[in-house]
Amino acid sequence: MQAAVEAKFTEETVLWVKQHTPKLLTFAITRPEAYRFSAGQFSRLGFRDGAGFIWRAYSVVSAEYADTLEYFVVLIEGGPMSARLAQLQAGDSILLDKTAFGFFLPGRFTDGEQLIMLSTGSGIAPFLSMLQQPAVWERFRHIGLVHSVSHANELIFSQHINELIHHPLIGEYTDQLTYQPVVTREPTAGALGQRLPQLLQNGTLAEGLGLNFNHEQTRFMLCGNPAMVTDTFQTLLDMGYSMHRNKVPGQIIMENGF
Structure with a gap:
């Protein structure tokens, strides 16, 4: 055994x-x-x-x-x-x-031009991997990476994200990316200050990313703590978006195993 x-x-x-x-x-x-x-x-x-x-x-x-x-x-x-x-x-x-797991894959979306990556805490990890794949940039015209943390010192990947412009495989695409930090427990320059569901509801997140979210072109991926995923998913449902399924295409894919 x-x-x-x-x-x-x-x-x-x-x-x-x-x-x-x-x-x-x-x-x-x-x-x-x-x-x-x-x-x-x-x-x-x-x-x-x-x-x-x-x-x-x-x-x-x-x-x-x-x-x-x-x-x-x-x-x-x-x-x-x-x-x-x-x-x-x-x-x-x-x-x-020896086996990798999971179906949190941007390639599951069959259409759309905007990919919005919503994360809290360590939920940013899979997005950092995705952003190093040329196929993601070729597939979506605009990518918004949103990382929500409690305190500013938890934004540990900001420099890494800014340096993607020098990446030999995807540097040429990085003008398609907008990175929006969110810090909920202390005022921070350049960061938004509310939870992701509120930022979606009041339009502040779309404004911060410089995009017009819409059902035809916007696709959302959610990864982070279960409370964020649950509340943000419900907010997107209330806004008329739907879960993406293999046989029923939608606008939301989520991972809450954190």
């Missing part, structure tokens, strides 16, 4: 760890040559725990073609996995499920 379980994962090496705030962590691990994923999917990472294992799902920040796998984690007080990750150092070992 143990051998069968271990056949489903590989043991990888932690390459680097960066602690941005007491609760925000990014790190990278080695990538097996056979590991495949699509931008927007998540990995299962784990550790041995006594006679068993502990596993959690984390969206990949890296591009599909990257040599390493990068992740962004919000540490949860009292969480058993967070306790392990808080002690993580370069050179440590970590377990990686």
